[in-house]
Amino acid sequence: MKVVVGIPSFNNAETISHVAKVAAKGIMEFFDGDGMIVNSDGGSSDGTRERFMETDTFGVPKESFVYEGIPGKGSAMKAIMEFSLEQGAQTVVFLDSDLRSVKPWWVERLAGPILRGEADYVTPFYLRHRFDGTITNNVCFPMTSALYGKKVRQPIGGDFGVGKKLLEIYLEKPEETWKTDVARFGIDIWMTTTAINESGRILQAALGTKIHDVKDPGKHLKGMFLQVVGTLFELMVTYQNRWMSVWNIEDVPIYGETPEEEIPPMTIDVDNLKKLAKETLVVPEYVNESAVREVKEDGTLSLNSWVDLLYRSAVQYRKTRDKTVVENLLPFYFARTARFAEEVKSLSDEEAERYVYEQLGVFLERKRLLKEEWEVEDKG
Incomplete structure (x- = not known):
């Protein structure tokens, strides 16, 4: 199987059907239907899984399950990784379940370079409002760039392409890893930092505008900040021998042309x-x-x-x-x-x-x- 599109979710009944349908179109259009869509859910109470399974995916097979482990995004993504390796998938594309701007060609942009042997890990390159992504802009992007020398614009972007080699590296980590904030919102920075240091074959995919459920930093992001930054600091200990010898920041190639799209307005308090x-x-x-x-x-x-x-x-x-x-x-x-x-x-x-x-x-x-x-x- 060429590609699994994994969609972690928790109470995303209003948006998950759209993401699943677009993912299915991407698999059909760019990979001749050689793939499947997997929903890993955190026990939603709003009918998210039912809405996902009712979605017409144009013949592309789909699966939904409730993951085990610490409640959180990382546990959901780990379950998708394990399932994908069992299915013999060559690459996994992760898509956030609240995406409104996802397009079928996103699947190709995130998976194509991996299937062609050009990368092991593909991060998103979005157009975002200047008030969106405050943890990214003020912590994760500059810290990742300065520490590890790779200018990865969206190290916690949520939508990634991951090759089989890297999936195996992630899942070979000690089980204790998945009892930390890596099981929660620490997962994205952990995946990106591990990829930089243990693979190095990274690309960015031009995906255009990201439209999703925007969160105000003062009202909604406390938990995410603590989990992301705590994981980032822990990774600095893990990879200290690497970052202490890095004194230049390299550009990371961007795959595809960035489409001209309007960025929706937003405000923060x-x-x-x-x-x-x-x-x-x-x-x-x-x-x-x-x-x-x-x-x-x-x-x-x-x-x-x-x-x-x-x-x-x-x-x-x-x-x-x-x-x-x-x-x-x-x-x-x-x-x-x-x-x-x-x-x-x-x-x-x-x-x-x-x-x-x-x-x-x-x-x-x-x-x-x-x-x-x-x-x-x-x-x-």
Whole structure:
């Protein structure tokens, strides 16, 4: 079998049928029907699985099951990986179950390079609103780029192509891995970082606009932030021998032309972010006083202070392995997101995108201080 399209879900009855139908069209149009669609569900109570199984998939076989393990996206995706290997699939395409902008050719963009032997892992390259993807823009994209030297724009994008070789690498990891936040929202950054360090054969697929259930960072993203950043810090320990020798950032090739599509408008509650930053602020001893002062005065945080704080927090996490370190970052994340929103609010999405890329220089420049502090902990 060439391709399995895996759709993890939890209470996505309103959108999953659309994703399944489009996935089926992609398998029929680009892979002569040689594939199947798999729904791995977290015990939805809204009829998600029933809606999925009722969907007309034009003869493409489909399967739905409730996964076992810790409730979360990662557990759902692990079950899809295991099922796909049992079916002899050459590649798996993961699609988020709340996608509204998915097209049949997305399946080819994510699976084609793997089937042709050009890559083991394909990440999405989206057009997104400048207020969308705040964890990506302020943490995962710059940190992944600076640490591992690969400019992967959407390391936690949700929609990925994964080859058989990498599936086996993921599933050969100790079972304890799947009892951590990798079983939850940590899965995407874990998959991407593992792929960079243990495969290296990565492409990005131009998918156009991503339209999905947008979440306000101050109201909906606390759990995701904690799980993603905690996993990112844990991976820094795992791959410390690799990132400490990386001092250049390489472009990652993009497969396909980016279509010209309109990006839907969205807003975030900046005043609420500032309020949350001030009200939830805690001041651990390793936090720079200037960063604390910025948050107390204005509820926002400059880029330089944010980078320093992320790196100091990573060192502290490595020292203690205490999740409180990540929790202490939350008010600063709210503050940095508020400042970022103010900095780009008068820009076009294209100009804001350039601004996001420009931040990489600060992350890379200050990485030498991170390395020095990390090595001090080694000697200690």
